[in-house]
Amino acid sequence: MWLSVTSDLIAKLKGLGAHRVALQFPAGLKRKAAGIAGGLREAGFEVIVSGDSCYGACDLSLDTLRFADVLVHFGHAPVEDRPDVICEPWPVDFDISVLHNALPLLRSTSISLVTTVQHAHLIPELEQYLRSHGIDVLVAEGSGRTPHRGQVLGCCFTAAKAGPTPEVLFVGTGVFHPIGIALASRKRVVALDPLTGRVQEVTGHTLMRRRFAVMEKARGVETIGIIVSSKTGQQRMELARRLAALSPRAVVVMMCEVSPDELLNLGFGAYVNTACPRLAYDDQVRFPVPVLSPQEYEILSGARSWDEYTIDEIS
Numbered sequence: 671m672w673l674s675v676t677s678d679l680i681a682k683l684k685g686l687g688a689h690r691v692a693l694q695f696p697a698g699l700k701r702k703a704a705g706i707a708g709g710l711r712e713a714g715f716e717v718i719v720s721g722d723s724c725y726g727a728c729d730l731s732l733d734t735l736r737f738a739d740v741l742v743h744f745g746h747a748p749v750e751d752r753p754d755v756i757c758e759p760w761p762v763d764f765d766i767s768v769l770h771n772a773l774p775l776l777r778s779t780s781i782s783l784v785t786t787v788q789h790a791h792l793i794p795e796l797e798q799y800l801r802s803h804g805i806d807v808l809v810a811e812g813s814g815r816t817p818h819r820g821q822v823l824g825c826c827f828t829a830a831k832a833g834p835t836p837e838v839l840f841v842g843t844g845v846f847h848p849i850g851i852a853l854a855s856r857k858r859v860v861a862l863d864p865l866t867g868r869v870q871e872v873t874g875h876t877l878m879r880r881r882f883a884v885m886e887k888a889r890g891v892e893t894i895g896i897i898v899s900s901k902t903g904q905q906r907m908e909l910a911r912r913l914a915a916l917s918p919r920a921v922v923v924m925m926c927e928v929s930p931d932e933l934l935n936l937g938f939g940a941y942v943n944t945a946c947p948r949l950a951y952d953d954q955v956r957f958p959v960p961v962l963s964p965q966e967y968e969i970l971s972g973a974r975s976w977d978e979y980t981i982d983e984i985s
């Protein structure tokens with residue numbers, strides 16, 4: 671069945687004078703595509719659905735705009751302003767009382783509260799719950815790639831670093847974000863999965879041990895590919911050029927999808943990733959050769975000290 675499309679989205683599309691509309695969904699929402707496309711057709715729009723993979727608002731399907739007036743990207747907040755793209759949130763609710771599970775693990779009464787975009791609408795209620803339990807909560811204002819209050823991304827932990835709080839409470843699923851927060855902020859991190867109720871203290875120690883092993887493997891390789899993404903929200907050409915200048919063995923390689931097969935075919939001894947930072951950290955086991963973060967490559971090149979090791983973020 672067709673899904674009803676919010677009057678708010680229809681008003682935004684009409685406000686932009688759109689007749690042809692392209693839709694893009696991340697993996698978890700792709701099954702909504704047919705229903706939403708049908709709802710928009712019923713409302714009088716011509717619709718194209720992007721069938722390509724999509725990892726974030728950094729990964730806009732801009733090709734569709736050759737055939738559509740506006741691209742509607744579902745499930746993420748914008749990482750860049752574009753007049754022909756609408757980012758439609760997909761909020762996910764949970765029972766706020768699950769915060770009770772986190773209280774015993776908090777050591778401080780002054781904490782930062784952060785979450786991911788799908789729960790950002792619950793921040794005021796989360797703040798209120800924590801304050802009613804005697805906790806002084808700091809929620810950073812949204813800015814840049816993370817426009818919502820208290821929002822973090824896998825490539826941007828600004829909201830967790832803000833302020834003098836010694837501790838961060840991350841409310842969300844998975845451990846990558848809290849590990850990134852620990853490394854980026856150097857604060858104690860408690861992670862609460864609001865869907866399972868599981869709570870744990872998270873550190874960056876295990877990730878750092880794994881990364882040091884990858885760096886050792888990259889030491890002394892004869893050729894280095896500096897990967898630059900052609901996706902607009904991940905493209906860091908200036909950084910890539912600066913990194914390539916650190917060694918005559920390094921060459922900039924531009925790619926859209928960074929896959930193990932393509933890295934193998936290209937044949938470099940190691941790569942430095944300036945595309946989505948999570949590629950190097952999450953996917954190293956899939957890659958045939960070491961894939962370093964920019965900061966790791968700077969350490970191997972002598973341009974950064976070990977004490978300055980940090981997680982890669984896109985600012």
Ligand code: SF4
Pocket residue numbers: 725726727728729749823824825826903904945946947948984
């Ligand atoms: S660059 Fe990676 S972590 Fe950042 S928004 Fe895109 S997919 Fe997410």
